[in-house]
Amino acid sequence: MEKILAYIEEKKEIFLNQLIEFLRIPSISSQAKHKPDIEKCTVWLENHLKQIGLKQTRIIPTAGSPIVYAEWLGAGTDSETVLIYGHYDVQPVDPMKLWNSPPFEPKISNGKIFARGTADDKGQLFTHLKAIEAYLAVEGKLPVNVKLIFEGEEEASVSHLDEFVENNAELLACDTVLVSDTEWFADGIPTICYSLRGITIGEITVFGPNRDVHSGSFGGGIENPLIALCNIISKMKNEKGKINIPGFYDDVLELTEEEKVQFRKLPFDEEEYCKDLGISQTYGEEGYSTLERVWARPTFELNGIFGGYTEEGSKTIIPSNATAKISLRLVPNQNPSEIARKTEEFIKSLIPPTVKAEVKFSPGGSPVLVPRDIKGMQAAKNAFNIAFDKEVVYMRDGGSIPVLALFEQILKAPTVLMGFGLPTDNIHSPNENMDLNNFFGGIKTSALFLNEYAKL
Numbered sequence: 001m002e003k004i005l006a007y008i009e010e011k012k013e014i015f016l017n018q019l020i021e022f023l024r025i026p027s028i029s030s031q032a033k034h035k036p037d038i039e040k041c042t043v044w045l046e047n048h049l050k051q052i053g054l055k056q057t058r059i060i061p062t063a064g065s066p067i068v069y070a071e072w073l074g075a076g077t078d079s080e081t082v083l084i085y086g087h088y089d090v091q092p093v094d095p096m097k098l099w100n101s102p103p104f105e106p107k108i109s110n111g112k113i114f115a116r117g118t119a120d121d122k123g124q125l126f127t128h129l130k131a132i133e134a135y136l137a138v139e140g141k142l143p144v145n146v147k148l149i150f151e152g153e154e155e156a157s158v159s160h161l162d163e164f165v166e167n168n169a170e171l172l173a174c175d176t177v178l179v180s181d182t183e184w185f186a187d188g189i190p191t192i193c194y195s196l197r198g199i200t201i202g203e204i205t206v207f208g209p210n211r212d213v214h215s216g217s218f219g220g221g222i223e224n225p226l227i228a229l230c231n232i233i234s235k236m237k238n239e240k241g242k243i244n245i246p247g248f249y250d251d252v253l254e255l256t257e258e259e260k261v262q263f264r265k266l267p268f269d270e271e272e273y274c275k276d277l278g279i280s281q282t283y284g285e286e287g288y289s290t291l292e293r294v295w296a297r298p299t300f301e302l303n304g305i306f307g308g309y310t311e312e313g314s315k316t317i318i319p320s321n322a323t324a325k326i327s328l329r330l331v332p333n334q335n336p337s338e339i340a341r342k343t344e345e346f347i348k349s350l351i352p353p354t355v356k357a358e359v360k361f362s363p364g365g366s367p368v369l370v371p372r373d374i375k376g377m378q379a380a381k382n383a384f385n386i387a388f389d390k391e392v393v394y395m396r397d398g399g400s401i402p403v404l405a406l407f408e409q410i411l412k413a414p415t416v417l418m419g420f421g422l423p424t425d426n427i428h429s430p431n432e433n434m435d436l437n438n439f440f441g442g443i444k445t446s447a448l449f450l451n452e453y454a455k456l
Contacts, residue, residue: 022044023115075145120428165411176453194395243300339361421438
C-alpha cells in the first residue's frame with residue numbers, strides 16, 4: 001500500500017488536470033440539446049478507462065443515455081467482486097447569473113475546484129478510476145475483482161438503468177456495490193452514509209377557462225385555476241408539518257433509540273445551519289429534531305408552481321391553467337408506487353367541481369437502509385480511518401439514489417455509500433465545488449477500501 005499511496009501523491013497534479021478535462025464536458029442529461037455532449041462524455045470516459053489499464057470496456061446504448069461498463073476480473077473466481085457505480089451526467093446550470101465562473105470552465109480557488117459536476121458526481125466517480133490506475137500501475141493487478149458501471153441519466157427525469165440492471169444481473173453479479181455520491185456530515189469529519197430516502201415525483205395541472213380572461217370582466221364569476229391549485233396544495237400538510245395524505249405514514253420505519261442518541265451526539269449547530277441558509281429558524285414535522293426530519297422522516301415538497309402572467313409589470317388576467325411540480329421523499333419501508341397512488345387519490349378528492357385537473361405521480365426510487373455491520377462497511381471505515389487519520393461517523397442522508405434499492409433486490413448485494421462530498425459543495429446549485437483535500441483523500445480511500453475489503 002505504501003507504494004500505491006506514494007503513486008497517488010506523486011500524480012496529484014496529473015489527476016487534477018484529467019478531472020478538469022472530464023468536467024469541461026457539459027453532460028446535462030435533462031436537456032435534449034446536450035445529447036451530443038452526453039455521447040462525447042461516454043467516449044471520453046471509456047477511453048480513459050482503457051488508458052488506466054482496463055482492457056474490458058464498452059459503451060452500451062440504451063433508449064436514453066448510454067451506459068459505460070468496464071471490468072477487471074483478474075483476481076479469480078475465488079475472490080469477491082466489488083461493483084463501483086457512479087453517474088457521469090450533471091444537473092442544468094441555471095441560473096447562470098449566480099455563477100462566479102463559467103460552470104464548464106473549472107476554476108481552482110481556496111483549495112476547491114469549482115464547476116458543474118465536481119461533487120455530483122464526476123469528481124467522486126473519478127476517485128475510483130485513479131485508485132484503480134494506481135494499483136495497475138504499481139502492482140499490475142487489483143486485490144479483488146472489480147466491475148464499473150457509470151450511467152448518464154441519474155439527473156434526468158427518466159432513467160433506463162433499472163431496465164438494464166434487471167436484464168443484466170449476471171453481467172453485474174457482485175458481492176458489494178460501492179458508491180461515492182454522498183457527503184460528509186461536516187468538513188473534517190469523514191462520514192459513512194447508511195441510509196437514503198426514496199422519492200416519488202408528480203405534477204398537477206388545474207384547468208379553468210379555455211383562455212386567459214380579463215380579471216375585471218370575469219373576476220368573481222369563475223374559479224381562478226391558480227388559486228384553486230394553491231388551495232389544493234395548502235391542504236397537503238397541516239400546521240404542524242404532518243402530511244395529510246391518508247395512509248401516508250402506515251409503513252414508515254421509525255428511528256431506533258440508538259440512532260436518535262447518535263444523531264444527538266453529532267456536532268450539529270442549528271443556529272449556524274439557519275445562518276448559512278439565510279433563514280430565521282427551522283421548520284418541519286412536530287416532535288422531531290432537524291436531523292431526524294431531514295434524514296429519517298418522509299416529506300411533501302412543492303418544487304415549483306406556475307401559471308398566468310409572470311413577466312415585468314402587471315397583466316390583470318385570470319389564467320387558463322396552473323401547474324405545480326411536487327416531490328415526496330420517502331423513508332425505509334415506504335413503497336414509492338403505493339405513495340404515488342395514495343397521493344393521486346387524495347389530490348383528486350380535493351379538486352373542486354369548478355375546475356378540471358390532470359394529476360400524475362410516479363415512483364422515482366425506493367429508500368435504502370444498509371446494515372452497519374457488513375463487511376463492506378467495515379472496509380470503508382478502516383479505509384477512511386487510514387486515509388484521513390480520523391474516526392468516521394455514521395449518518396443518514398435525505399437525498400435519493402434510485403438504483404441502489406434495485407442493486408439490493410436484483411443483485412442481492414448491499415451498497416456501501418463511501419462519499420467524499422461536503423455540505424458546502426453546492427450540488428444542484430450555482431458554484432458547485434469539491435474540496436481538493438477530499439478529492440485526493442478520496443482516491444487514497446478508494447485504494448485502501450479495495451485492500452481492506454480483500455483482507456476482510
